[in-house]
Amino acid sequence: MKDLTILPKIRDSISYLYIEQGIIEQDDKSISVFDETGKTQIPISSLTLLMLGPGTKITHAAIKTTVENGCLIAWTGEESVRFYASGSGETRSSSALYLQAKLAINNESRIEIARKMYQKRFSDPLPKQLTLEQIRGKEGVRVRGIYHKEMEKYGLKWKGRDYDRKDWNKADEYNRAIAAGNACLYGICHSAIVALGLSPALGFIHCGKQLSFVYDIGDLYKAELTIPIGIEIAVNKPKDLERTVRLRLRDEFKKQRILSRIVEDIQELLGLNEINSKNFDTDPAAPGFLIGENSVTAGGKNHGDHHS
Secondary structure, eight states: OOOOOGGGGGGSSSSEEEEOOOEEEEEEEHHHHETTTTTEEEEEEGGEEEEEEEEEEEEEHHHHHHTTTOOOOEEEEEGGGGGEEOOOOOOOOOHHHHHHHHHHHHHHHHHHHHHHHHHHHOOOOOOOTTTTHHHHHHHHHHHHHHHHHHTTTOOOOOOOOOGGGGGGSSOOOHHHHHHHHHHHHHHHHHHHHTTTTTTTOOOSSSSSSTHHHHHHHTTTTTTHHHHHHHHHHHHHHSHHHHHHHHHHHHHHHTTTHHHHHHHHHHHHHTGGGOOOOTTOTTOOOOOOOTTBSTTTTTOOOOGGGOOO
């Protein structure tokens, strides 16, 4: 088991693989998917996220191999536009999670991180006295402007984000393309967050959902990735819209080394580089420390035998 301090090697991994209508089994020291076309081996040791769509079956041995290689598994809906469940990440340390929780529940630090997220996307300065609600308001105005600007490139008018996941095909091609792209982006952000030992639920701008922090981080990259690419593809009206978006984003994620950027941005936003993980990822079964007695936050010996 890798230690938290070396987990950022995730930045060098392949972003994701989406599979549907196939059977996934262990194959030697890796895994393979079997479908009507035959057998395809999956480079699990360098894969970050395995997305399982409808019609997939996976064996216990394949799950074990996937987890041991530090790859997050997510069970998704058709074309990956719904998220149902996910597996666990690589680290067993809670140091990063403690820091995230501390920053998220403090109003001042929460606003400060929201400001950092805004500044990563937009160049205009934010007055220090702005509340979180005011920052969100300014962000909303800027994002709506991005939608309009991208549509104007093709002589079109943006009509707003409007789609119903329960009636997917009723939405126009632009909303479907952007939503499908965002689902892929969220999956990559989710895998990076979990691998770093953080909670997808503890957001700083979004809140109340199990993926709040995923939405926070995903928003950092929409203006340059999912919005322009989704609109560009929708304008050309491909036969398989969602699949075209997904494949194009896969290539763009690799080209822009998006995993590296996500990891670096999260580390910078939360100050993760200062964390000492105490190196107890070497024993995944160890329960950790006791609160109040040289605990995770203070450092000290492991009391695993006490809980045996």
